[in-house]
Amino acid sequence: MSSASGATTASACADPQAPSDRRIAATVWPLWTACALGLVPFTIYSNFLVEITEVSGASAALMGALRGAGGVAALIVGFACAPLLDRISRRAAVAAALAVLALACLVGLIATAWAWVLFCLVVGGATAVLNPAAAALAADLFEDDAASGRAATQVSSVMTLTAVLSAPLLAGPAIYWGWQGDFVATAVLCLALAALMTSPLITTTPPPGSASGTGAPSVPRGYAASWKAAAALRGVVPMLIASTARTSAFMGQLAYLAVFYHDRFALGPGVFSLVWTLSGSAFFLGNWFGGRALRRVNAPWRTALVGCAAALVGTLAVGGLFLAPTAPWALAATAVLGASHAVLAASVTVLLVGQSAGRRGTVLGLNGAGQSLGVCIGASVAGLGLAVGGWAGVGLLLAAVTAVAGGAAFVAAVGLRRADRSAEAGSSPGADAADPHSSGEGSS
Known part of the structure; x- marks a missing residue:
């Protein structure tokens, strides 16, 4: 994104019509x-794992x-399907992923080990499509970068809140209908929302190249070309590295x-x-x-x-x-750890959304796959540290590892700042006058 787009973002934030x-x-x-x-199917599975294990007869x-x-399925499907999210309707992708989640919930009712x-494989794959498609669609609903980034961070914020609250909210109804009832209710809600996603309730005014509308987007042919086009976007690769780390x-x-x-502090499960x-x-x-504060940041490098x-x-x-x-x-x-990581996650989302109009599906899909990879790496790194020291x-x-994320974000900031300065120098009147090939008075 050039300095001109940064100015657009700033003006959008200042615009009372924003x-x-x-x-x-x-x-x-x-x-x-x-x-x-x-998030609900895996939450049910984790919360009622003891009962589910007893019914399945497995260890x-x-x-x-x-x-x-x-998680492995999410990683594989996320990488494989990222370019598709710029080739198909985002609404169709969200609706299809919800329908697949509903099917997975019904499969869980079979309750055998193979089921x-x-x-687990189906839920992992479905969420690898659902989350980036929903974030990209949310961003596409608004024309300016500031509002697009905010829409995407709202989606990710609510996912975090759901992760915190879903366990106690699911435990209450399960007293009356068991974990099977939770799965049935989740399947019904997924199917109802899938139908809603295909209704006129959600209308879009997609930017050029967006796949959220009915028109076919202009995208590179082939997966390799899509990844190459995404990698060429300024700041995207280092911020993807920052997100994974x-x-x-x-x-x-x-x-x-x-x-x-x-x-360290002898805290039991209840207090923990x-x-x-x-x-x-x-x-x-x-x-x-x-995410809300980042709407007022008027340049990508500052983000x-x-x-x-x-x-x-x-x-x-x-x-x-x-x-x-001490415990305090x-x-x-x-x-502080939770809040700082959340701000970093919001900056990644805002910058990726702002830099990738027309490629949002691919870029956010790759970000989701990178996060799945991070989940796999994180526990291994922590386990190694515990074993060694x-x-x-x-x-x-x-x-x-966190410092690696900070370094990658700094590299992105430096690169974006240099690009802005180059754009400013290239568009300045003095530069035009000095260039005999430029248009206007300088070339006459």
Whole structure:
């Protein structure tokens, strides 16, 4: 994005006609709901894993490992389908993913070990399409970059809130109808929302090259060409690296957070649930208000720089967490860690959306696949740190991974700033006058 587009963003933020947060929310709420529902099947599976294991007759080790298989499926499907999200209607992609999730919920009712294998693979693949397609569609509903980025961060923020609240919300109804009833209700809601996504309720005014409308987008032929075109967008590759590294660090600390609090401060599962809520709430608030504040950032390089600063805070916070001498210190570090990672995640989303009009499906699909890869890497890195250096080793390695995310964001900021300066120099009157091949008075 050039300096001209940065000025467009700034003017859009200052324009009184620019859509407010409330108007954006009123427009994209079906996409909030779609992504929230995408988290529910695995939440049910995790919350009722003991009962599900007993019914299936399989071992607890096998049933627990299947959740990881879903992550691998999300990684593979995310990479494979990313270019398709710029070739088909985003609404059709969201509706199809919801229908597949409904089917997976019904497969889970079979409750055999092989049915759960299929369930985890299908849910992982479906969410790998659902989340980037919904975020891209939310961005396409608005014409200026600031509103597009805000719409996408609203979707990701609500997903975070769903992850925090879905477990207790699902546990209540399950008292009356069991986990099977939760699956049936989720399937019904997915099918109802899939039908809604194909109705005229959601209308789009897509930017050039967008696939959210009915027209065929102008996209490169072949997968390799699509990835090459996405990689050529300024700032996209380093921010994708930042996103993957950020996810690795954050999910790595989450994987061992309960063990750390129990080992260091003797917190049981009941009290630790409050720690988990603190972490999730901090992430939601950081993502929501960080995304809102980024609407006022008037240049892409500044957005990347905000992400770099957030990564620096996250680097210090994760080290402070695993070296914390007291529980209050650890709780403060947990909250700061969640909020800083959320701001970095928001800056990634805003920059990717703003830089990739016409390629949003591919870029956000690759971002989702990178996050799936980060989930797989994070637990391994944290486990290595624990084996080699105890909790200090965990903090050191995860801090290093977070620093990689900050470095990648800084590289993106430098590259985007240089591009802006080049564009400003090339468009200045003095430059035109000095160039005998330029148009206007300088060339006459």
